[in-house]
Amino acid sequence: MRHLFSRRSSRSTVAPPSGRRRRLLLEPLEDRRLLAGLPYGASVNDTAEYMLGKVLVTPVFVESREGSGSDLYDWTATHINEVKEKIQRGMTWWEDTLAAITDKHSLEFVFDWTYADNPVDTEYEAITRKSTEYSNWVPQALTTMGVPTTGDLGADVRAFNNSQRMAQDTDWAFTMFVVNAEQDPDDRFAACTGGQGCFPQAFAFAGGLFLISPSTRPDSTFTHETGHIFWAYDEYPNSASYNDRRGYYDAQNTNAVDDNPNANFIQEPSIMSTGGSLTAAFNTHTSAASTLALIGWQDSDGDGVFDVLDVPHTLSGTGWIDSPSGMYRFVGSSSVQTLPNQNSSGLKNDITINKISRAEYRVDGGAWQTAGFYDEYQADLDLTFPVPIGDHSIEIRTIDDTSGVTSPVFVGSTSGMSTTTEPGLNGFAWNDVDGDGQHESGEVGLSGWTVQLVDIGGQPITMGGGVEPDDHPNQTGSAGDTLNTVNSAVTLSAIGSSVGRADVIARTSAQASTGTQAFFNYSSSSGSWSNGWSGTRQLRMDFTTPVSRVAIDAVGDGSGDTGR
Secondary structure: OOOOOOOOOOOEEEEOOOEEEOOOOOOOOOOOOOOOOOOEOOOOOOOOOOOOEEEEEEEEEEEEOOOOOOOOOOOOHHHHHHHHHHHHHHHHHHHHHHHHHOOOOOEEEEEOOHHHHOOEEEOOOHHHOOHHHHHHHHHHHHHHHOOOOOOOHHHHHHHHHHHHHHHHOOOEEEEEEEEOOOOOOOOOOOOOOOOOOOOOOOEEOOOOOEEEEEOOOOHHHHHHHHHHHOOOOOOOOOOOEOOOEEOOOOEEOOOOOEOOOOOOOOOOOOOOOOHHHHHHHHHHOOOOHHHHHHOOOOOOOOOOOOHHHOOOOEEEEEEEEEOOOOEEEEEEEEEOOOOOOOOOOOOOOOOEOOOEEEEEEEEOOOOOEEEEEEEEOEEEEEEEEEOOOOOOEEEEEEEOOOOOOEOOOEEEEOOEOEEOOOOOOOOOOEOOOOOOOOOOOOOOEOOOOOOOOEOOOOOEOOOOOOOOHHHOOOOOOOOOOOOOOOEOOEEEEEEOOOEOOOOOEEEEOOOOOOOOEEEEEEEOOOOEEEOOEEOOEEEEEEEOOOOOOOOOOEEOOOOOOOOO
8 A cells, every 4th residue: 555645735534445455655646547549547348337428339230140040030121221220210319318408418329330231140040039048149140240259248249349439439339239020920039937137128238238139129129228238227117126226426226116115106207117108208308317317417516517527627837928929838737537436337437538628718807719729638738829918817727628627727927927736845946037036027937957845954855654564564453563653644543334443453465565564454243354445444544734645555356346
């Protein structure tokens, strides 16, 4: 666990990650690593975390292979076009519904029709089989498509979705497998006896994987199943529960019938219901607020920007009058920021599709004018623009052109150099020509200088510290033999409903990130020391004086471990 603290404001912080923790040490935090072409913060496996931005849909029309012994139905050109139109109308419903709610977001579904115009064959006539047999024919379809397979169907489709996303330059991507049912007597899969994953008609695998549908289903089926792709639940009887949660906000499925505690509950029209409720929702482009929250459409402050993207950019830098040219110059940087992902399913990565579209400036509170174009998640700024002669106020910001989200406004003046305030030490070096200690127009900045903070005796000042378990091996937890107060700058304590005492000790752990020791808490359930930390066993740090940065090494021992 690394703990980095430099001087700032808050005196207390709580760190509740699930996984292991290690030592505390002062060092600069690294910028978030970005994967080119993906939404900011997303991994290659985050293929549909919320329904905003640009979405690639790959419809795969499936039929039986001639000579396979199951060859009953063949796609016709007419039926291919009919189904393509239904899919498009089903996706347009989402676009139109969003447009009726807010103009602060965009949603665009684009299509790769390669495997619709050229149906993919397998050894199965899928519509005549039970729906659970998708695990047999979908891998065959992938092979026919030339998609590499590993035996892990979910991983294979997700990898395909990501490759499609990258090739088409979209934010998200998923696949539709549509089985030919034009001549099938009941337009359904073979009779199921019930159980997990047994559906007579369409079904989907949530979180950016794929949906499966008979070709004869209506437009609204493709709309409904796409809701699942972006984490929405079913809401009709004998399906998902009122108590279920997921999606970026971990929203609750409160429009569901099952387990609803309200004896007088009347379900709102919803695209995720069935029968009259679904039909009414489809016809009126509406759904319950809880339904829309599951796919990311939630606007808590009513400003038209959904919470997931309603996060300001960062902006830092320095501005001054460039004496030779008389132009105002600002040098700095700006970055998008993310809302913490609370999804109880999926990978929990904090993701945004906001961009630094432009940098803007204005003089004396006038109209905003564009100073530079970027279209990046992180942008280095070097802006130069004309200003009137004399003393004037200057304001600079960055903006996302779609959501309208901006950075905090930098405020400067033509009368001197101005800089944003950042955690830790702030300032700039300049040639103080008149020796008055004040920066004035015409006094140029100095580059390449090293600044060191020293005490009155000229000795470097240590601005941070840490707690290293390896320095206190195999503690017992007895009085005085804990990590709680080994560093006078910070007090450690274990908190949470599963913690039996506040003591934190160092003990040997195979999961230690460095050395052999890790932080341990006392588990109330087992009555023993544990190096497992979770939402009910948290490490708390209370600082003697304000700090600005905290760095932690956390080691997860399972694929589902996360730290926040």
